[in-house]
């Protein structure tokens with residue numbers, strides 16, 4: 060059993076299944092994107108017990124007994140956008156959007172550790188995620204805006 064977005068979900072039937080594949084194909088959570096499938100692009104980033112991880116580098120069975128948060132779990136469909144989503148929207152921090160779920164969850168992990176990140180911390184926090192569209196300037200701006208929207212902690 061894997062806890063996904065606050066609900067207990069079945070683990071994979073095949074112990075060799077990647078977490079990214081289990082989320083997408085087993086559980087229908089297709090907001091987790093898959094790009095390189097070998098740990099380079101960051102598209103498949105999810106939170107595992109609150110830490111940003113690449114789901115293409117984990118077996119789904121390794122997540123059993125742990126809490127996984129995917130992009131679908133960040134804000135309910137009928138709820139306001141999460142501050143990070145709102146910031147990406149305001150700052151035009153996406154174009155095609157393929158990289159965006161991974162970036163949003165990487166930024167969630169970053170801001171949980173550094174609520175007021177320095178430019179250096181922002182660089183490091185998003186350095187594992189590739190975007191082929193935006194040139195990163197708007198994404199960096201969105202991280203700063205998300206920190207503002209998240210308020211003081």
Ligand code: FES
Nearest residue numbers: 094095096101115
């Ligand atoms: S698909 Fe996982 S890092 Fe690229």
Ligand code: FES
Nearest residue numbers: 154156190191192
């Ligand atoms: S918005 Fe297209 S890859 Fe990032």
